[in-house]
Amino acid sequence: MVQEVRKGPWTEQEDFQLVCFIGLFGDRRWDFVAKLSGLNRTGKSCRLRWVNYLHPGLKRGKMTPQEERLVLELHSKWGNRWSRIARKLPGRTDNEIKNYWRTHMRKKAQEKKHAPSPSSSSSNISSSSSNNPSVDSLTTQETGKESFYDTGGPGDMLTSTEKNIEEQGKSENVYSIDDIWKEIALSDGYGIIPVYDGYSEESCNFSCPLMASPTMEYSSDSLWQMNEEEPKMFLPIDQFIPNYEHEGAYVTG
DNA sequence: AACGATCTCAACCGCCCAACG
DNA sequence: CCGTTGGGCGGTTGAGATCGT
Known part of the structure; x- marks a missing residue:
């Protein structure tokens, strides 16, 4: 039986899963990530979610x-x-x-x-x-x-x-x-608004197979240099989930 | 307070292109 | 060289938020 591909808003758990698997496989093999992560999403959808929303380097807030x-x-x-x-x-x-x-x-x-x-x-x-x-x-x-x-x-x-x-x-x-x-x-006085902060694992029942070292810091350089043959575990787990404006209002659809 | 208009933005769609076999 | 496939990109949509009356 072929499961229908999920569409629409991403859930917190999906986000978490996606971030974990991007940590594992890198952010280039989207089809691969989509399939192996168990997310019932297309690679394109995963890429879009990552690029537009989950990426640690994203700024938020008004344009200066x-x-x-x-x-x-x-x-x-x-x-x-x-x-x-x-x-x-x-x-x-x-x-x-x-x-x-x-x-x-x-x-x-x-x-x-x-x-x-x-x-x-x-x-x-x-x-x-x-x-x-x-x-x-x-x-x-x-x-x-x-x-x-x-x-x-x-x-x-x-x-x-x-x-x-x-x-x-x-x-x-x-x-x-x-x-x-x-x-x-x-x-x-504009600064980069942290995209992730203090997300605790308990609030998400997805158990990520990859737990990056808590001492590892996000570095834009290392992230950008990530190469698909040598995927780097660049994502501190406590930075996975965005907290900006979705606090308490996260879609669960 | 209620309702309609407008705005915002996440997400999808479809096309295009490069890589690969 | 050609067909297939995955990924990138620009355009568009629609739901929710906000504003105005």
Whole structure:
């Protein structure tokens, strides 16, 4: 008998299971993870859940004015290449940016179009585009740390054309990713909101076969460098379950 | 307080592409 | 070279939350 694939909202237990198995097998073999984890989900669904929600590197909360500006500028440059734009905003997902654009930025972009006065913007959005130095410098950060999208896969999944484009940017590298974060943090006191914290095993009846060392700390570098031949147990168990805005309201469907 | 309108965002769908046999 | 398959991406949907009247 073939079980029907589950759809819809993820349960806490599913999340936990998924995170455990990603810890085991890495975050590239989605079909493998989906099958072996016992989750009755597609690999795609697992990937989406991980990338958009469970990934430890995710930021939450409102877009900062800097991020907002960057999104606007990059969108003017690249159009709806959300994943690409997301790579320039560490901790943000394509989905998040896409949603954000739909709700906020599109409105602003339209406003800007209709009222191109330089003082009309309420959020410091520069009216520029590809030759804006701030964008060019901010968009050339492929060299060092990468956003959570760049999970260490061969060639960062870029096509050769895209790689060429990215290479062009590298030659003009000005900021490091840390500089971007510093700038963001300094400018409005914004910090990375912890995605996971203090989740106790007792609240989830799934027994994970993998218990990572409690001393192991999450490091974005090691995570991104994870390679599928040598899956690293990078996820401290007490960081598995997100606590942000879902406290007490977790879907159990 | 009730109700409708609007917004937000998690999740799905379908297409495309690269890798592999 | 061709077919198959898995993964990535952009577009879209819909349920729940929030806002306005």
